[in-house]
Each structure stands twice: as C-alpha cells, then as structure tokens.
Amino acid sequence: MKRIIIAITTLLFFSSASKSLNPMLTRSVLEALQNERAAAARYEAFAVRATEEGYPGAAALFHAEARAELVHAARFENFLKSRGVDVPAADTPAATVSSTSNNLRTAIDAEQRERDSTYLKAYNDAKLVGDEEVIKLFDVIRDAETEHLNLDTAANRDLSKMKQAHHYYVCAKCGYTTDLDLPFCASCRGHEMERFE
Numbered sequence: 001m002k003r004i005i006i007a008i009t010t011l012l013f014f015s016s017a018s019k020s021l022n023p024m025l026t027r028s029v030l031e032a033l034q035n036e037r038a039a040a041a042r043y044e045a046f047a048v049r050a051t052e053e054g055y056p057g058a059a060a061l062f063h064a065e066a067r068a069e070l071v072h073a074a075r076f077e078n079f080l081k082s083r084g085v086d087v088p089a090a091d092t093p094a095a096t097v098s099s100t101s102n103n104l105r106t107a108i109d110a111e112q113r114e115r116d117s118t119y120l121k122a123y124n125d126a127k128l129v130g131d132e133e134v135i136k137l138f139d140v141i142r143d144a145e146t147e148h149l150n151l152d153t154a155a156n157r158d159l160s161k162m163k164q165a166h167h168y169y170v171c172a173k174c175g176y177t178t179d180l181d182l183p184f185c186a187s188c189r190g191h192e193m194e195r196f197e
C-alpha cells in the first residue's frame, strides 16, 4: 500500500511540473511578446495622431488594435511563465509617428509581416517540434493579425471615410478584432467583446 501511495504521489508531481519549452520556440515567443508590446504602444501613438488629424474612425481602429496587441502580449507572457521561462520587463522604445495615412501603411506592413513571415514561421516551427500549445497560440493570434491587416487595408483604401466615427470590437480573450457587432468572438467563441469608438 505504501508503495502505491509513493508511486501515485510521484506521478502527480511529474504530471503537474511544467513542460519545458524548446529553445527555438522560446526565442520565437519572447520576440513575439516584445513585438506585441511595441505594437500596442505604436497603435496608441497612432490613435492620438489620428484624433489630431480629424480621423475618429482611424483613432478607434488604432485603439482597438492596441488593446488586441496587449491581449496577445498577456497571452504570450502567461504562456512563457507557465513553461518556467523568465519574462523580461517591458522596455518599449518610443514609437515613430507620421501622418495617419503613413501610419496605416506602417501598420499594414507590420501586420503583413506577422501573418506571412514571423508568426507563420513560429507556427510552422511549433508544428515541427510538435508543441500543441505553441501551435494553437500562434494560430489564434495570426487570425487576429490577419483581421488587423484587413481592417487597416480597408481604412487606408478610403481614408476620407475615417473622418466619421467607426466602431470596432476586440475579444478580451484572444484579441480578435472586427468591425462587426457579433454576440461572440468569431475566432475563439468567447463572449467578452469590448467596443471601441
């Protein structure tokens, strides 16, 4: 009986210990965390400029995107901690701000890079390693970045429309962003959609 109790205790201990993270994936998630923190700061600065230039619609979009990037940063941070990785303090450089038209182009470039390059590579690396949690993390977050790219592209296509108020909605769970007033998140099915205007 004593042996059985020791065996069960040992099993419980090892099953609750955090699974270590592959070094290549550790680098990818740490870089993604810094990237999301920088993007959030950049979008808040872009929102201020959009308001100054008389584009409340673009300001709402940038506020929504900033919130989404913070949701992503929190997800990356929590994940790293769950795998026993030390998370560096936020050290975000001041954003370079231009006209709203140029800022939208900057946003488009950044979102496209995440969708087609950095986050896609991280997703494929996670598949090679076979780490299901990292696969899901980058899969869900790439969904949100793709929507950011679509929304930024639409705003930039006809910037004059951004002189009117627009509403955007961000999922507090996964950061999915949309201009549709949905009862739940189209990406993760969560029910915590926050509104930005």
Ligand SMILES: [Fe+2]
Residues within 6 Å of the ligand: 039, 065, 068, 069, 111, 144, 145, 148
């Ligand atoms: Fe984004």
Ligand SMILES: [Fe+2]
Residues within 6 Å of the ligand: 171, 172, 173, 174, 175, 176, 185, 186, 187, 188, 189, 190
């Ligand atoms: Fe979601």
